[in-house]
Amino acid sequence: MGVHKGHDTVPAESERTDRQRQLGETQQKSKRRIQKREKGIQEVRQAVKSLKHSAQGAMEGSERIFTELIHSIERRHSEVNGIIRAQEKAEVSRAEGLLKRLEQEVAALKRRDAELEQLSHTEDHIHFLQSLPSLCVLPGSEDLPSITVNQHVSFEGVKKSVSELKKQLEDICSVEIVMISSQMT
Template sequence: MSDSDTIFSEMLQAVERWHAEVRQLTKANMQVAMSQAEGYVERLEQEILELQRKDVELRQILDTEDNIHFLQNFPTLCVPPEPMVPKVLINPQFSFGEVTKTATDMKEHLDDICKKELSKISKLG
């Protein structure tokens, strides 16, 4: 009886370790994604401020009667900003669906084994 208790205890510990590791990896991936998103938001806010500044300058130039001043300043204000293309790094081979399916398959397999073994034990007893 002691051997089966030890085996079940080890199995439970292995499942708990696996669960903790999956949770830790998920949390780490979420933190990386959040950090990237915050960086993108910060860059977009800077770009918005720059565009607002250029808008004010363009409006001032538009109101001027000095054509030379207009021609000297207009090209520098109309240079489009560098496009900010966010790059989100996602592991394309990782899927929570796969983790869930694997865990479900393992549970079903373990249930089948337990039912068979309990059936054997009850027939012997």
């Protein structure tokens, strides 16, 4: 015994069986842990796949809805432009009618002025006396109608309304983005 004092000894058969049993249990625990982790890996992969599919569907739906919204806004834009054009056409027509009437009055007044000028140089007193009363009465009314062409008809109101609509849409979008973001987190 003295000579072999520092050497390792071979365990007895029962010790070796206990260690093998412990080793087997440890291996079983390790295998179960590996299986659990592999199952966890599969679940996470499936969750990632599902998440990607769900996100893709949400993006496609969002794209479709925003495209519809853009088309709706474009239609409303065309409608507003049509209203503006109709108002412009009506006001231009009114202004052109007024312009034509004023041009006719000016032409008539110039003719009358020319006739008066010609009458003032006549030496035929009978002709002068016969023509003067009719030339002294001015055609049309003395009071000129209000000669205003409203250049800002209601276009300022339209611009203000469209600006307010833009602000409301931006406010709604901001609130909805915050809500969407909070739902995602």
